[in-house]
Each structure stands twice: as C-alpha cells, then as structure tokens.
Amino acid sequence: MTDIYRAIADPIRRKILRMVSQQECTQSDIVASFSISQPAIKKHLAILLEEQLLLERRVGKFCYYRLNTPVFQHEYLQLQSELGLVLENKLAGLKHYLENLEEE
Amino acid sequence: MTDIYRAIADPIRRKILRMVSQQECTQSDIVASFSISQPAIKKHLAILLEEQLLLERRVGKFCYYRLNTPVFQHEYLQLQSELGLVLENKLAGLKHYLENLEEE
DNA sequence: TTTATATATAACCAAATGGTTATATGAAAT
DNA sequence: ATTTCATATAACCATTTGGTTATATATAAA
Numbered sequence: 001m002t003d004i005y006r007a008i009a010d011p012i013r014r015k016i017l018r019m020v021s022q023q024e025c026t027q028s029d030i031v032a033s034f035s036i037s038q039p040a041i042k043k044h045l046a047i048l049l050e051e052q053l054l055l056e057r058r059v060g061k062f063c064y065y066r067l068n069t070p071v072f073q074h075e076y077l078q079l080q081s082e083l084g085l086v087l088e089n090k091l092a093g094l095k096h097y098l099e100n101l102e103e104e
Numbered sequence: 105m106t107d108i109y110r111a112i113a114d115p116i117r118r119k120i121l122r123m124v125s126q127q128e129c130t131q132s133d134i135v136a137s138f139s140i141s142q143p144a145i146k147k148h149l150a151i152l153l154e155e156q157l158l159l160e161r162r163v164g165k166f167c168y169y170r171l172n173t174p175v176f177q178h179e180y181l182q183l184q185s186e187l188g189l190v191l192e193n194k195l196a197g198l199k200h201y202l203e204n205l206e207e208e
Numbered sequence: 209t210t211t212a213t214a215t216a217t218a219a220c221c222a223a224a225t226g227g228t229t230a231t232a233t234g235a236a237a238t
Numbered sequence: 239a240t241t242t243c244a245t246a247t248a249a250c251c252a253t254t255t256g257g258t259t260a261t262a263t264a265t266a267a268a
Contacts, residue, residue: 009109009255021189022197039217042215042217060265087173090173114226131244140227142244143247148226165234167245
C-alpha cells in the first residue's frame with residue numbers, strides 16, 4: 001500500500017519529511033522554505049499523505065503537518081532490508097567465490 | 105549526479121539490482137525472470153546504467169550486467185544518512201520536549 | 209464589514225515513466 | 239549460407255510527475 005520509494009523519489013519531498021520530523025509545520029511554513037508555488041507544494045504534500053507518511057491536523061485556517069512516525073519507521077526498515085540484501089548478496093557471492101577457489 | 109532514489113523507485117529495477125548483485129546476468133537472463141517485454145527491461149537497464157549502479161560487459165552477442173558495488177554502496181550510505189535524519193530528528197524533538205516539560 | 213491570509217482547486221503544460229509492437233542488427237550455430 | 243538467438247532501436251501510447259497561473263473558499267484581523 002504505502003510506497004515509500006515513490007514518496008522519497010523527489011528531493012523536495014525528502015526535505016519536507018525532514019522538516020516535519022523536527023516539528024509540526026503549517027503548509028505556509030513549508031511553502032515559505034521553498035521557491036516553488038503553493039499549489040506545487042500542495043501536490044507534494046498530497047503524495048506524502050497518499051503514501052501515509054504524513055498526518056495533517058486542521059486548526060482554523062491553518063493546516064499542520066507532522067511525520068507519521070510509525071509508518072515511516074516501518075517502511076524505512078523494510079526499505080533497508082530490501083536494499084541491504086543487495087550488498088549482502090554481493091558479499092555472499094564473494095564468499096562463495098573465495099571458498100571455491102581451489103576447485104577451479 | 106547518481107540519483108539512487110530514481111533508480112530504486114521501480115520494483116522491477118530493485119529486483120534487477122538484487123539479481124545482478126548475486127551474480128552477473130545477461131540481458132536475456134533478466135528478461136526471462138520478468139513478464140514484461142525485452143525493450144521494457146532494456147529501458148530499466150538504461151536507467152540503472154545512467155545512474156551508474158550497473159556495469160555492462162559485452163561478450164560476443166551477450167551483454168553481461170553486474171552491480172557497480174562501490175557506487176551502490178556509497179549512494180546507499182548517503183540515502184541512509186539522509187533518511188536516518190528523519191527519525192533522529194523525531195527523537196531529538198521528543199528529547200527536547202521531555203527536557204522542557206517543567207518549563208511550561 | 210472589509211481586508212488580508214491560509215488553503216484548495218481547476219486548467220494547463222512539458223517532460224519523464226513504463227509499457228507495447230514491429231523491426232533492425234550482429235553473432236553463433238546448423 | 240541460412241537460420242536462430244541476443245540485443246538494439248524506433249514509433250507509439252497512456253499515465254504520472256512536477257511545475258505554472260488564476261481563482262475560489264474559508265478563517266482571522268483591521
């Protein structure tokens with residue numbers, strides 16, 4: 001369901017994740033820290049919300065965003081185990097190669 | 105230069121990375137392990153090559169692909185430190201909150 | 209009550225993504 | 239020499255991405 005790879009594909013979204021992980025931010029806080037338009041930021045927020053990495057809270061005319069920490073943590077762990085495999089495979093392949101040197 | 109986030113955005117590309125990390129594969133090995141067309145695989149390979157996460161070697165009519173381990177390792181470490189920050193910030197924010205409880 | 213501010217949404221655009229089919233090229237095997 | 243197999247490339251298509259401007263709506267402040 002949650003596609004963290006899609007969420008983190010854009011550097012603006014990665015920066016938003018870092019911002020809201022430090023503290024809750026309103027949409028205009030976020031808009032102010034980039035040089036793109038408010039609707040463009042809105043679309044990035046929509047993707048992060050869609051992937052459930054952000055939570056929003058409405059207070060009057062303000063909209064506060066914060067990290068959905070449990071989901072982010074879970075998805076990030078999954079990512080690490082998926083990508084970690086790539087390097088582990090490499091090591092396993094090397095190990096196998098070394099162990100079978102004499103047989104060639 | 106290398107955009108690992110782009111490279112890993114697609115599940116097919118992630119599986120290719122895992123495959124070639126275990127051992128060198130020809131393009132047709134790779135094509136055989138998916139149910140999409142050869143040109144579609146070719147495009148995924150082109151993206152992985154463009155992002156320098158793969159190396160290719162030509163032997164006769166075969167094209168062998170392998171992981172560009174140093175680049176992958178480096179880029180993956182960078183990714184981890186960038187995304188790791190998100191969770192560290194969260195913890196730092198919590199720590200700060202706890203330390204300043206009495207002052208409110 | 210008017211005005212200013214925060215957010216939402218629509219319409220548009222260019223480029224990238226992820227796939228297809230058809231076909232060309234080049235090397236190996238019969 | 240012909241056929242077969244691996245790879246490359248072209249042309250096409252739909253969808254997504256990442257942006258824009260213009261405008262609407264809703265709340266807060268003057």
